[in-house]
Amino acid sequence: MDIRDLTPEDLDDVLDLRKRSFGPLSADDRERWRKAVLPALGEGRYLGVFDGTRLAAAARLRRFTQWWHGRPQPMAGVAGVTVGPEDRGRGVGSRIMRAVIGRAGELGDAVSALYPATTAIYRGVGFEHAGALNNVRLPAESLRAIRPSGQVKLRRMGPGDAAELMSVLHRVHGEARSSGPVSWDEDTWNLWLANEDDFLYLADDGYAIYRWKGDDMEVENVVAASPETLRALWSMIGSASTIAHEVVASVAPDDPVLWLLRERTKERVQQVRWMFRVLDVAAAVERRGYPEQAACEAVVTVDDPVRGGGTWRLDISGGSGTATPVEEPGVTLSVNGFSALYAGIPTRTLRLAGLMSGHDRHDQALDAAFAAKPYMLDYF
Structure with a gap:
């Protein structure tokens, strides 16, 4: 073949x-x-x-x-x-x-x-399990109870708005220090924004994409940088509650909309799992963001039969990191284990799952540096 x-x-x-x-x-x-x-x-x-x-x-x-x-x-x-x-x-x-x-x-x-x-x-x-797309079912009436605060100008989106939408995503996920969410490329966004069955609304610092799905409303994306825009977008979606019974929404695990609901007891959440893989250890470490206060110096050996492994010294401080090839002993992770660590899975979990071995003196520092609650809002 x-x-x-x-x-x-x-x-x-x-x-x-x-x-x-x-x-x-x-x-x-x-x-x-x-x-x-x-x-x-x-x-x-x-x-x-x-x-x-x-x-x-x-x-x-x-x-x-x-x-x-x-x-x-x-x-x-x-x-x-x-x-x-x-x-x-x-x-x-x-x-x-x-x-x-x-x-x-x-x-x-x-x-x-x-x-x-x-x-x-x-x-x-x-590849290893890292995060999920969280689809939560909410009574449409509960969103209608979210009242707008202040004046937020919303306009309909369409093809040609992709660049502005992507700019909003960069702002929102940067300020929120998000881990896991993705943005399509501009050509694909323009293609999706031409879908006549979707309701597409854009603000200066947020946007919403939602649609009817049977008798319910399906929310694909709501992204907002300010409380005013967050309330305006969810209130607009909730205005369909005179017809829609439920809203099925893709949200972050700690999405602020869940804290705007008047009542929140039992929730029906479907998690669609996604898997993650590091392809280039040095480049991936350098391109990632980290907590400003986290500091870590550790030597890790990554076993990668597909891409070729190696041993690197990780130096992480001030929100940035580097991985330098070295020839000295350190902790050992399969590429699955290192990919999971990169996505915020704790070292204890990795050790108990057989994905990490060796001394544990840097485990707490690694956990602090790579801490994350990974999620996505988009399925592909």
Whole structure:
């Protein structure tokens, strides 16, 4: 079997694989999908495994920005991993994943993330569970009770507003020191902003994207930098409570809207788990943000059979970090373990799970430096 970049002529075969893996798409969804993937073909971000001329598997790398402790960096989002039914169980899935990991590194991405349909294949190539997309169900009436404070100008968004929306995201996630959220690239945002079934509203320091879903309202994104904008956006969504029974919203684990509700007892939350992988230790450490007060000097050995491991001295202080190659003993982590540590999973958890070994004298410092509550608001 051979691995090569996909071309526009391969897209019908990719759609056939998607149908066999995820079910059929409507005509409108197929057209929208084609528009979304065409840029990836020209950028070397869509790979396929071929058995002769037959497409056996495919996977795409999406261009994202991801924030870690408020600092943005490029992130390779792995999506559309499909393997033909007749080729499953033959190692084809692992082969396409190793190829996209290598390609992501070649393109300069230091970290990667994905939403798994199954854990084993992705864990086998270095991805580890890190965070979740949290979908909470709220009575629509409870949002209607959130009253606006002050005057906030809201306007409808559409294609062409992507740059301003992305600027808002950079401001909000930077000020909030967020870990995990992503932003689509500008072309993809403009494509999503053309969806006529979505309600899209933009303020100077926030925005909302929501839609009807049956008798309920589905909230994909509400992002706000100020209390006034936060209240204005959620109050507007709550105004649908005369018709909508519930609101299903993607929120951060500590989203402030949950503290604006008059009543909050039992909540129904669905967590869609995502996995994370460090591709380049030195670049990932340098690009990440850290708590200003955290200070850490530790030597870590990362075992990465796919990308090649090594040993680095981590120096973290003043909100920044570096990783310098060294030849001296330190704690040892699998690449899965280091990826989880990077995402804020405590060292004790990693040790008990068998992902970290060696002396523990730097564990508290590592926990303080990499502390995070990772989440996403977008599914891909």
